[in-house]
Amino acid sequence: MAGTMSSLVRTKVENIELKDCVNLEDVTENTQLHEVETVLSGVMKLYEVSDGMLVHVKNGKKLYINRDEDLLCLTHQRKAVAIVYKDEDVYRVKRGLWG
Numbered sequence: 001m002a003g004t005m006s007s008l009v010r011t012k013v014e015n016i017e018l019k020d021c022v023n024l025e026d027v028t029e030n031t032q033l034h035e036v037e038t039v040l041s042g043v044m045k046l047y048e049v050s051d052g053m054l055v056h057v058k059n060g061k062k063l064y065i066n067r068d069e070d071l072l073c074l075t076h077q078r079k080a081v082a083i084v085y086k087d088e089d090v091y092r093v094k095r096g097l098w099g
Contacts, residue, residue, distance in 0.1 A: 014042030036080040036097060040073040047072045049081070057082050058098065063091040 011018045016039060022031060037046060047065060049057060054076045056063060063084060065072070072091065074082045081098050084091040 015039075016042065037073070037075060037078065040080060040083075044071045044073050044083075045069050046075050046080075048078070049074050049076050051076075054081060057084075057093060058096065060093050063093075064089075065091050067091075 009018070016034065020034070027033075040046070045067070047067065053063065057074060058081075065084075067086075070086050071094070072084050073080050074084055081096070082093050083095045083097070085094045
């Protein structure tokens, strides 16, 4: 006997639960949103970079980080600055998150 699904409600994705979310139509300038670091920490490891390494990140240079993860979220002073990916023995910037 085959069945079909008529609806699906996701109650949790990684570390964000449905009770913590708001509808897009309800977002105003006063709406408290999740920090990027909070959202990304449920998906990938965070890695804090120094002032010197931040310059290399922003200039798109190869980053020598002794980690094994395929993706990392780089933070500086606890704020997300970039998503990097592993390319053999170095990391490269996939997406900058600075403003």
